[in-house]
Amino acid sequence: MSDYILSKDYFVKVIEDLITLVDQRKEYYTELDSQIGDGDHGINLEIGFREVNKNLDEWKKLNVRDFYNNVGKALLDKVGGSSGPLYGSFFMKFGLPIKSKGPDEGATFEEFIEMMDKGVAIIQKRGKSTKGEKTMLDTFIPALETLRSEYEAGTPGKEAMEKAVEAGKEGLEFTRNIVATKGRAMRLGERAIGHLDPGAASAAEFLEVFYKDMP
Ligand SMILES: [Mg+2]
Numbered sequence: 001m002s003d004y005i006l007s008k009d010y011f012v013k014v015i016e017d018l019i020t021l022v023d024q025r026k027e028y029y030t031e032l033d034s035q036i037g038d039g040d041h042g043i044n045l046e047i048g049f050r051e052v053n054k055n056l057d058e059w060k061k062l063n064v065r066d067f068y069n070n071v072g073k074a075l076l077d078k079v080g081g082s083s084g085p086l087y088g089s090f091f092m093k094f095g096l097p098i099k100s101k102g103p104d105e106g107a108t109f110e111e112f113i114e115m116m117d118k119g120v121a122i123i124q125k126r127g128k129s130t131k132g133e134k135t136m137l138d139t140f141i142p143a144l145e146t147l148r149s150e151y152e153a154g155t156p157g158k159e160a161m162e163k164a165v166e167a168g169k170e171g172l173e174f175t176r177n178i179v180a181t182k183g184r185a186m187r188l189g190e191r192a193i194g195h196l197d198p199g200a201a202s203a204a205e206f207l208e209v210f211y212k213d214m215p
Contacts, residue, residue, distance in 0.1 A: 063102060
């Protein structure tokens with residue numbers, strides 16, 4: 001057990017910064033999605049995170065577990081397409097491994113890894129997908145595997161997360177070289193090659209926020 005603790009403030013700041021990120025990057029996500037999908041990824045995320053933003057002050061009073069459950073539910077309820085509900089499920093499961101219940105308590109880094117694990121697992125389950133299918137899992141799965149293996153090998157928490165972000169970005173780049181076997185881009189066949197997956201792109205930038213906000 002390490003004594004690297006991620007505070008309640010950290011977990012709230014991540015969501016605040018994701019709201020800002022989505023606002024700044026929505027055109028980019030939509031541009032990627034218009035190349036191989038239906039061009040709504042940025043708009044969908046914006047609708048979801050705008051709803052989260054509306055309720056944030058109220059939810060901040062809750063513990064991390066309930067806070068993330070509310071964030072996830074808002075995304076699940078408000079966002080169309082496929083990646084919105086997948087992110088919604090991710091955040092709803094994300095808080096579950098936290099054992100502390102107090103509204104001001106954070107999580108240990110070990111718990112943080114389990115939180116990421118729960119989130120990625122539900123995306124796999126809901127999407128009936130794994131890596132190599134040109135989806136957000138091409139970012140999430142290598143990132144999670146790297147996070148766990150680096151940390152277990154003794155790499156300090158924030159550094160392990162930095163390596164996880166790098167692995168996620170490599171996974172994102174890899175989506176450029178493959179056809180889609182899940183989602184709307186499937187029908188494009190070979191024509192999807194040469195394009196990044198929009199969900200993998202937003203996932204890589206989301207993970208970077210989790211990393212940058214770490215103390
Ligand atoms: Mg779309």
